[in-house]
Amino acid sequence: GAVVSQHPSWVICKSGTSxxxxxxxxxxxxxxxxxxxxxxxxxxxxxxxxxxxxxxxxEQGVEKDKFLINHASLTLSTLTVTSAHPEDSSFYxxxxxxxxxxxxxxxxxxxxxxxxx
Amino acid sequence: xxxxDQPTEMTATEGAIVQINCTYQTSGFNGLFWYQQHAGEAxxxxxxxxxxxxxEKGRFSSFLSRSKGYSYLLLKELQMKDSASYLCAVRDSNxxxxxxxxxxxxxxx
Numbered sequence: 579g580a581v582v583s584q585h586p587s588w589v590i591c592k593s594g595t596s597x598x599x600x601x602x603x604x605x606x607x608x609x610x611x612x613x614x615x616x617x618x619x620x621x622x623x624x625x626x627x628x629x630x631x632x633x634x635x636x637e638q639g640v641e642k643d644k645f646l647i648n649h650a651s652l653t654l655s656t657l658t659v660t661s662a663h664p665e666d667s668s669f670y671x672x673x674x675x676x677x678x679x680x681x682x683x684x685x686x687x688x689x690x691x692x693x694x695x
Numbered sequence: 696x697x698x699x700d701q702p703t704e705m706t707a708t709e710g711a712i713v714q715i716n717c718t719y720q721t722s723g724f725n726g727l728f729w730y731q732q733h734a735g736e737a738x739x740x741x742x743x744x745x746x747x748x749x750x751e752k753g754r755f756s757s758f759l760s761r762s763k764g765y766s767y768l769l770l771k772e773l774q775m776k777d778s779a780s781y782l783c784a785v786r787d788s789n790x791x792x793x794x795x796x797x798x799x800x801x802x803x804x
Contacts, residue, residue: 584737621782621796622738671737683728684792686737 580606582674584687591662591694599657599690601672607652608674612684613645616669628655662694697721699795701783706801707773715768715781715798723788729757729768730782732797738782741768770800778802 581604591597601611610629614622626642628634628649636642646658655674659666669691673684699719707713719727726745730738744750744759744766756769768781780797787793 619799621794624792624794669735673737683740683743686739689735689737691735 580674580676580685582608582672582685582687584672584690586690587688588691589693591692593663593694594661596658596660597662597692599659599670599672599692601655601657601674601687603653603674603685606674606676608655609652609676611649611655611672611674613647613655613657614671614673616671616689622671625657659692662692664694667692667694697785697787697793699783699785699793701781701795701798703796704799704801706803707770709773709775709802709804711773712769712771713773713800715770715783715800717766717768717783717795719764719766719783719785719793719795721785721787721793724761725786725788725790727757727759727766728784728786728792729755729766730784732780732782734779741781773802775802775804 583602585600612627613625615625616622624637625640626634626636626647628647630649630652634647649655669689671689672687675682701717728743729741731741732738742757744757749758754771759766780799782797783795784792
């Protein structure tokens with residue numbers, strides 16, 4: 579089946595530093611990748627949608643200058659949390675799909691647990 | 696607005712059957728997904744329904760009624776490893792996935 583690799587699995591950083599999270603599709607070309615954020619006991623919250631070679635589309639309320647997304651190739655997207663603060667601590671999950679159509683499921687990475695101290 | 700409702704938590708016994716319901720109100724409909732998510736892990740795909748009726752896949756089955764805006768996930772012969780959250784998601788007319796908050800299923804021996 580389709581495999582999405584996300585790295586790192588967890589990261590602890592100091593307030594004010596930046597953290598980069600990578601998301602790779604290992605056995606398919608991901609034309610579209612999605613970045614989600616999930617707080618404990620809450621649902622997935624879509625942060626942004628990125629298509630290869632174009633700028634990401636951010637959801638309302640998500641600061642694009644704080645959460646930088648790059649989708650430079652069909653197999654790699656990165657999310658950089660810039661100047662991280664404790665309130666950015668969360669579980670970040672990427673997902674990818676080869677095509678956005680009715681029955682194409684999202685394939686998820688294993689997530690990155692970010693803790694900002 | 697768009698809305699998906701699922702029970703917050705359910706408890707069932709090992710070996711039994713449990714049904715997790717999901718009701719939705721969305722702008723258009725292009726399919727409904729069920730995902731399983733273990734604590735601290737990412738969701739994994741379970742099933743997809745776009746036509747009315749029951750889709751069976753091993754111990755798991757998923758049902759859809761588009762006219763009622765309703766789906767359920769049926770888990771049979773429950774095992775302890777089935778303890779997880781189950782997420783219902785609907786693809787709307789813009790092919791955006793709208794997520795429910797998930798149902799935490801607790802399996803007791």
